[in-house]
Amino acid sequence: MTDLDQLTAATAHLDPPLAALDLPALRANAADLVRRAAGTPVRVAAKSVRCRAVLDLALASPGFAGVMGYSLLEAIWLVRGGLRDVLMGYPTADRAALRELAADRALLDAITLMIDGLDQLALIRATVGDAPVRICLDVDASLRVGRLHLGVRRSPLRTPAEVATLAAAAQAQGFRVAGVMFYEAQIAGLPDSSPGVRFMKRRSAAELAVRRGAVVEAVEKVVGALEIVNSGGTGSVEISAADPSVTEVTAGSGLYVPTLFDDYRSFVPRPALYFALPVVRHPAPGIATLFGGGYIASGPAGKSRRPSPALRGLKLLGTEGAGEVQTPVRGRPAETLKVGDRVWFRHAKAGELGERFDTIHFVEDGRIVESVPTYRGEGKNFG
Numbered sequence: 068m069t070d071l072d073q074l075t076a077a078t079a080h081l082d083p084p085l086a087a088l089d090l091p092a093l094r095a096n097a098a099d100l101v102r103r104a105a106g107t108p109v110r111v112a113a114k115s116v117r118c119r120a121v122l123d124l125a126l127a128s129p130g131f132a133g134v135m136g137y138s139l140l141e142a143i144w145l146v147r148g149g150l151r152d153v154l155m156g157y158p159t160a161d162r163a164a165l166r167e168l169a170a171d172r173a174l175l176d177a178i179t180l181m182i183d184g185l186d187q188l189a190l191i192r193a194t195v196g197d198a199p200v201r202i203c204l205d206v207d208a209s210l211r212v213g214r215l216h217l218g219v220r221r222s223p224l225r226t227p228a229e230v231a232t233l234a235a236a237a238q239a240q241g242f243r244v245a246g247v248m249f250y251e252a253q254i255a256g257l258p259d260s261s262p263g264v265r266f267m268k269r270r271s272a273a274e275l276a277v278r279r280g281a282v283v284e285a286v287e288k289v290v291g292a293l294e295i296v297n298s299g300g301t302g303s304v305e306i307s308a309a310d311p312s313v314t315e316v317t318a319g320s321g322l323y324v325p326t327l328f329d330d331y332r333s334f335v336p337r338p339a340l341y342f343a344l345p346v347v348r349h350p351a352p353g354i355a356t357l358f359g360g361g362y363i364a365s366g367p368a369g370k371s372r373r374p375s376p377a378l379r380g381l382k383l384l385g386t387e388g389a390g391e392v393q394t395p396v397r398g399r400p401a402e403t404l405k406v407g408d409r410v411w412f413r414h415a416k417a418g419e420l421g422e423r424f425d426t427i428h429f430v431e432d433g434r435i436v437e438s439v440p441t442y443r444g445e446g447k448n449f450g
Contacts, residue, residue, distance in 0.1 A: 069377075074089070077430040079437065086343075086427045094128075096323075096339055097124075099288045100130075107308040109316055109318055117441055119440075120429075120440075121439075138450060139178070152177060153178050153305070156317070158181050164172060165194040165195050175199060175201065182202050182203075183206075184224075190352060201245045204224060204237075205400070206247055206279075208279075210271035210274060226435075227284070230286055246296060248298070276310050301321035302331055305333060323420075325417045340413070340414070342424065344358055344359050346410065354391050355401040356394070356396075358392070359394065360412065363415075365419060372416075373388055378411065381393075381401060383396060422441075
């Protein structure tokens, strides 16, 4: 666990709100992702990082290769900044960005679009003409038990025949079919919170291992050898990497380790990214009010999406939570907090904190070694 006193000492000359990153923890997390991948290359999920300096740091580490983008405009920006391999994690309907992609051969070679339907192919082809666009097919990786759907609602493609049929249609329309992707959110995105969840994860991994191999075989019969068979997330790296059909795994949250990953058994969480808020008043004994803090994470609304005080003994008020402009906290430590003191928090999800701060301060050995811009700090907002 990060020594919060070191973060406080390193940033004492700065006024919060601010974001700080424990650089040794980040390096340890990167090394652990590579260890868990056991030789399978790790693609960095940009949405979970949203900071080019952190992307560069990860990609400079042995075992990492390529970025998974979430916006085509983001992918174009990253490639023009020097990256040479960006796989889109999601489909796009941004016609202006598609036209920009089609007009630049370097972009066409470096960026692979994600699709899962004929309607997406039609939109792309109508926008870019006969440009040789690279595509990857997104395949549903959820577990289905009867009518029960366990996982996220992403692609309509599921069976080997469905995926192969779309691959054949894409190739006939002049697309370069580069790969297939499987994101098993019900494994990667759920903490090991109960025996029931752990049983579901094992059953889902077994089902997907069989179906993933069958999908790859069916697609390769149509379009030839695939460059990319992508799978996984921070919570399922070793499970995905164990499948011989998988050529790469994706992870990003595992670099920062937000609170949603505290209860996983597959790895030891080392929180690396924190934010600090200043104490501005005491409305009642045992309560300190902080400026800012309403950084609620996306996903189903609830306690798990709130930021959490990193100092043991402090907690949010149930009636107010994390506020738009002020956040009250209660607990024994609040009794000794003075106006002007800072309270460190952890965010519930990883990269979304980058939408709140322009700068992340890299801290090592009790000092700031570098201050780097987030996407927001570079004036970029990709939605």
